[in-house]
Amino acid sequence: MSKRNRTASRLTRVLLLFSLAGSAVAPSSPAKDLGAVGPAQGGVEHRDGATYRYVTVNPQAKPALTIVERIDTGDGTIDRWWYLRGSYFIPAVAFDGSPGGLSANGNALVLAGFSRAYPPRRTKLAILDTDVHLRHPIRPGQRRPRHAIRRLSLPAYFAFQAISPNGSKLYLRLYRPFSRPSDDFALRLLDARSAKLAPRPLAVSGDARTLSGVPISSASSTDGRWAYALYDGDEHQPFLLALDTTSGRVLRVDLPGLERLAASLQPSREHLGFPYMLKLRLDSAGRNLAVYPRSLETGRVTPHTDPLLSVDVERLASWHKPATATASGFLSFTTTPRLPGNLVERSGVIGRSLEGRPIRLRQYGDPRFRGRVLVIACIHGDECAGRSVAPLRGGCPEPNANVFVLSSLNPDGSAAASRLNGRGVDLNRNFPSRWRPRGQPGTPEYSGPRPFSEPETRLAARLVRKLRPRVTIWFHQIRRGGAFVRAWGPSAPAGRLFARLAGIPFRLMRWPAGTGPNWQNHRFPGSASYVVELPRGALAPGLEGRLNDALDRIGRWEARVGED
Numbered sequence: 001m002s003k004r005n006r007t008a009s010r011l012t013r014v015l016l017l018f019s020l021a022g023s024a025v026a027p028s029s030p031a032k033d034l035g036a037v038g039p040a041q042g043g044v045e046h047r048d049g050a051t052y053r054y055v056t057v058n059p060q061a062k063p064a065l066t067i068v069e070r071i072d073t074g075d076g077t078i079d080r081w082w083y084l085r086g087s088y089f090i091p092a093v094a095f096d097g098s099p100g101g102l103s104a105n106g107n108a109l110v111l112a113g114f115s116r117a118y119p120p121r122r123t124k125l126a127i128l129d130t131d132v133h134l135r136h137p138i139r140p141g142q143r144r145p146r147h148a149i150r151r152l153s154l155p156a157y158f159a160f161q162a163i164s165p166n167g168s169k170l171y172l173r174l175y176r177p178f179s180r181p182s183d184d185f186a187l188r189l190l191d192a193r194s195a196k197l198a199p200r201p202l203a204v205s206g207d208a209r210t211l212s213g214v215p216i217s218s219a220s221s222t223d224g225r226w227a228y229a230l231y232d233g234d235e236h237q238p239f240l241l242a243l244d245t246t247s248g249r250v251l252r253v254d255l256p257g258l259e260r261l262a263a264s265l266q267p268s269r270e271h272l273g274f275p276y277m278l279k280l281r282l283d284s285a286g287r288n289l290a291v292y293p294r295s296l297e298t299g300r301v302t303p304h305t306d307p308l309l310s311v312d313v314e315r316l317a318s319w320h321k322p323a324t325a326t327a328s329g330f331l332s333f334t335t336t337p338r339l340p341g342n343l344v345e346r347s348g349v350i351g352r353s354l355e356g357r358p359i360r361l362r363q364y365g366d367p368r369f370r371g372r373v374l375v376i377a378c379i380h381g382d383e384c385a386g387r388s389v390a391p392l393r394g395g396c397p398e399p400n401a402n403v404f405v406l407s408s409l410n411p412d413g414s415a416a417a418s419r420l421n422g423r424g425v426d427l428n429r430n431f432p433s434r435w436r437p438r439g440q441p442g443t444p445e446y447s448g449p450r451p452f453s454e455p456e457t458r459l460a461a462r463l464v465r466k467l468r469p470r471v472t473i474w475f476h477q478i479r480r481g482g483a484f485v486r487a488w489g490p491s492a493p494a495g496r497l498f499a500r501l502a503g504i505p506f507r508l509m510r511w512p513a514g515t516g517p518n519w520q521n522h523r524f525p526g527s528a529s530y531v532v533e534l535p536r537g538a539l540a541p542g543l544e545g546r547l548n549d550a551l552d553r554i555g556r557w558e559a560r561v562g563e564d
Helices: 003-021 028-033 258-265 313-317 411-415 455-467 489-502 516-523 541-563
Strands: 044-048 050-057 065-072 077-085 108-113 123-129 149-154 158-163 169-175 184-191 215-220 226-231 239-244 250-254 278-282 288-293 309-312 346-352 358-365 373-376 402-406 471-477 484-487 506-508 528-534
Touching (some): 239 313, 346 455, 358 455, 373 455, 373 541, 402 455, 484 489, 489 506
Parallel strands (some): 373 402, 373 471, 484 506
Antiparallel strands (some): 123 149, 158 169
16 A cells, blocks of 8 residues: 555544544433534443433534533433533544543543644643532532643644543553554553653553554443453454553454454445444453444444354453464464464464565464364465355354465465466476476466476475375366366365365366376375365355355364374
8 A cells, every 4th residue: 555545544544533423422402402503522421320421512602612511311401511612522432433531430531622633733632520510519628629621732643542440541542643654553641640641652461563553443341440442453454452441451362364254244245344344342241342243234233143253351351462472483373272362263474475475374273183174275366266265164263173274375466367476387387296397488387497496386385294284175266167176096085075065066187287286195195185166256155155164074074083
């Protein structure tokens, strides 16, 4: 993405965030009682015997004026209100308009100042002591405070993140200057009493990576101690940020595979909004934190919708991510145990293409099982429908399996919409078994100058040698006809089994010279390697579901066989 496009993207998302903050909740009758013609700009609730909702109203007045109202939701009356000069609103924490700013004890409400310039050079905040009101009776021995509102001004662009239960600490996101367009940010702690920022940003426990992205949705524990936010990861991999507002401890939980999980449970037209159509919720007991898909029509979670994934809050709070990996070297990420950070899948970059594009491997299930299954979803750049196939049942991976998916061995070919790699070589004619010179650079089946001449085929061979999979499935696409499985020699029985499970035909066909399955069948006797040919174009939902189910069942079966 170019610098200008990244800047525009960030500006668009933050402006949308501001617009959501300005349209959260607006009771009309109280505003009319005060003669206000501006809309209410936000709302939060607090229970203390009664339920109250706080809103801000901005009348059309010069100089600018903000009215903060406290509304008793039981009878709709305004029992308290405060005035302050300037334009302020109750800040939204996340893109979905999740309101925030009120401490759990209900005594402190944070207001953010509106600025016409973006990004503002200074951030204006106001902290309202809700226990102080001109009509509030003075308790015996209590002095009447001078004012209920304290104003703060910070020399940069900050966004509200969370507030501690007693209102003594504010947590803010500090974004990079606009001259360096990025969604990178740091979490800063502000002492509400002294109005001083902590000298250093908050560190993420055991994680040195830079935080980046826009919060999509947020939730908090009932006692206000833990604040959770789902981030878009700068439009890349979403992650969950858990903040202990009492101690300042920060946890990051990566959610690899969430996009694929959302696509499997939502109609394709609704998936267009990913990840901004996700909702973060705590269940009623506060034990589980779940991510739900929202409907494009209503913008809400449809009743009785199952969550995409769920995190045990107690386990998350006691989780200490190690500073170093549990293993090192090639494929080390695939051996890490199941943790809140890899609930859906484990993924990592294992190499790069001729032109430097990343080649990513995903691992599903339990890495302790020795019966491994390897899927090469795309080797020809224009035959990549297999990338939508994953070992998922009902959108969830099978824990009692060990399946590896290489999404694309030929990202250069995909970028150029070509069968060949960046040097014009057909990768599936570049393996050494029965290799022979064939074609010229750029022709459809050019075998390359020698076996393993290409970095992509060398990487595939290294992966196979390291994993020693019991079954390897190569996905291709054909110009005409429907899907079928092809195999030869010792791999034929395994190919027939997959075909039967997926409900597609099987064909006994010899391997062409220099192909990956041919090399595997000769190099690793006792294992199976076969090809699944798919029709051109995108996969039909029924076929994709059968392939996913077949892959899931093969993974479980091989895991059991590998342990015998």
